[in-house]
Amino acid sequence: MFKFVPNISTNGSTGAGEKKQIFELDVVEGPMTTTQLRSILDYIGENKVEDIVEGARGIHDAMKILEGTKGVDAVKRPIVVDWNNGRVVLGEKQSALQELIKSLPKS
Numbered sequence: 001m002f003k004f005v006p007n008i009s010t011n012g013s014t015g016a017g018e019k020k021q022i023f024e025l026d027v028v029e030g031p032m033t034t035t036q037l038r039s040i041l042d043y044i045g046e047n048k049v050e051d052i053v054e055g056a057r058g059i060h061d062a063m064k065i066l067e068g069t070k071g072v073d074a075v076k077r078p079i080v081v082d083w084n085n086g087r088v089v090l091g092e093k094q095s096a097l098q099e100l101i102k103s104l105p106k107s
Contacts, residue, residue, distance in 0.1 A: 023104055031072040034063065040079065043086045051090055052076055 032040075041049055041059045049056045054074045056062035065074045080089040082100055089096045 032075070034066060036077070036081075037066055038063065039083075039086075040088055043088045044090075052079065054089075064078070069080055 037053075040052060040061070041062055044052065046058055049059055049062050052075060053062035053065055054076060055070075056065055056074075066072070076090065076091075078092060080097060080100065081087070082104070085103070087100055087103070089100050
């Protein structure tokens with residue numbers, strides 16, 4: 001587990017009245033649990049399931065694929081999840097990651 005303070009401002013300075021965003025970042029390299037996958041699929045919605053699980057046509061189908069022979073190999077990575085606010089960013093899209101970080105509550 002890491003504590004991460006993002007630098008998302010363009011000029012790198014923080015005003016006197018601004019609060020820094022501090023949040024926990026877990027890097028998990030192993031397979032996700034079915035409960036985690038189910039939560040992620042619920043967050044992104046039925047129409048984007050194939051963006052995470054290759055060949056899935058819906059949440060039920062994705063769960064069957066995960067439990068089958070393809071298993072975790074069918075899950076596309078990286079996946080960044082804001083568990084507290086139910087948001088997911090797929091892949092390494094820096095602009096989407098920055099938007100997710102900006103939307104986090106200030107400490």
